[in-house]
Amino acid sequence: MHPTETVFTYASPDLKFGRGAALEIGHDLTAWGVRRVLLVTDAGVAAAGHPARVAEAMTSRGLDVTTYDGTHVEPTDESLAEAVGFASDEGPFDAVVAVGGGSSIDTAKAICLLATNPGELMDYLNAPVGQGRAPSEPLLPLVAVPTTTGTGSESTTICVLDVLSLKVKTGISHPALRPRLAVVDPQLSATQPAGVTAAAGMDILCHALESYTARWYASYDAKQPEQRVPYCGANPIADLWSERAMGLLAGAFRRAVNDGDDTAAREELALAATFAGLGFGNAGVHIPHANAYPIAGRVRDYVPADYPPGAPIVPHGMAVGLTAPAAFRFTFDAAPGRHVRAAHLLDPSVDGDGPGVLPDVLTRLMRDIGLPNGLAEVGYGHGDVDDLVEGALKQQRLLDTAPKPVTGEDLAQVISGSMEHW
Incomplete structure (x- = not known):
């Protein structure tokens, strides 16, 4: 051993x-x-x-x-x-x-x-x-x-x-x-339109969630100092930043999207982004981010609201969020307590402690902030699953941070389950 x-x-x-x-x-x-x-x-x-x-x-x-x-x-x-x-x-x-x-x-x-x-x-x-x-x-x-x-x-x-x-x-x-x-400087994001705020905010949320549910640092094989990488897995210091980011998002995210004049919400969102960055910049991210790369990279004709007209794009934060509910349903059994804790941080009123509690919180939030209802709405279908899986599997650096092993079949299940959320 x-x-x-x-x-x-x-x-x-x-x-x-x-x-x-x-x-x-x-x-x-x-x-x-x-x-x-x-x-x-x-x-x-x-x-x-x-x-x-x-x-x-x-x-x-x-x-x-x-x-x-x-x-x-x-x-x-x-x-x-x-x-x-x-x-x-x-x-x-x-x-x-x-x-x-x-x-x-x-x-x-x-x-x-x-x-x-x-x-x-x-x-x-x-x-x-x-x-x-x-x-x-x-x-x-x-x-x-x-x-x-x-x-x-x-x-x-x-x-x-x-x-x-x-x-x-x-x-x-x-x-x-x-x-x-x-x-x-929160003043610089004060004019961010609602669609951009929603997509970017999902990136904040997934940074915090993925780093909080990442593989625990002490579960890796021992490394020599020169072998250590910036993403070292969930750890006690990164956890503090991630939890605080989720607590801020619980109160500020919907307000920042739905009321552009709510300067307090915008400032709290900026602080949440900073906290989440300080967390995941050390712990790492995993499945939703790995999936996001091919989702964004292979877009055909989707042009999101509130972004500059021109070439089709699936904004990064949107691409990350689209498979998050299914991804966290898949990882639940590797760290049930963390998934439930995250759900309660994001929605203190939530009940339950099963594998659906965090996906349900995320789905309600995505609907409330106007995100697309799954991959189908941005132009993907079940015929694209193998292609998206192939792209996600190239992100082994991220997948290795997941709290449990991830196969191509697992990714296919997550992506297939993300075509429609509500």
Whole structure:
């Protein structure tokens, strides 16, 4: 019998939270000796004016700021290559500031990596899609400023993207990708439309739920220090962040979606996103996120409400949420107490302690915030199950974090059971 792990790790970026925090970044960067800054955003966020205000505040501190607003919503290998090329042509830079959703922050992570390290993007993508190479040189320091409440990318070591030629969503995972500073300013997400709030909020919720129900860190085989990865499984510190995130979501999520003028709910949602990121950025996520990659990567013609018109997308948080009820029904027997505890945190009035209690809480919430009624509503059918399973199985790094072994047959059951929820 193999000895089991006795050590868990915990890491997080420096954090600045509160209204007006985004206008203080110049102060922080000058303290690091930074002079030239690349600000990374997307056209939609740029149109809202937030990046310009952040850039102006940095310029007033004497910094030289160049803005890249070509980030692709749901980044691809092609869009990241374009961003890296821009940074190479306009650089060198001393630091990168990402102002936007997870797409902008992940694009900035790729720039920080490839501006200082040899090779191409595919060299660093997680195996088996890429080579899984670790950075050999220090990355440019990154300040992450989320304008959506959900991705948690400001706290994590992950850069997520679609590889277009393979029709698969994957990522780069390494501790060096974690931002040096996360600046969470609730004023920047105050104008987020309801559909975006709903999808991004499901990402918060699943970050908290998946990390809370993840495989316990001490159930893994013992590792040498150099073998330990950022996602080490559920642990006592990550649990605290996840529980607090779920408690905040219980009171704020529906209010933030259904009443855009409820500033208190928006601020609580931003805090929940931060807490969930601090939890899952160490414990990890599992089945709903593994399923989300092919769901988002193989979309045909679905265009969600409240997102920019154009190419079809299933937003990441929506893709994660669509199989969550069935996924947590499947994992229930591995940790019944945790699943029931999570259900009560999300809905203190709920009764019952069986495998359906958490899926029922999630289904009611999804209906209340206007999420699609399952995979069928975003264009998938039972004939797509094998294809989606194939894509999810490529996310072994995530599936290994599940609280019980997961086979292709298990995933097929979860995905088939997610075609319609109510």
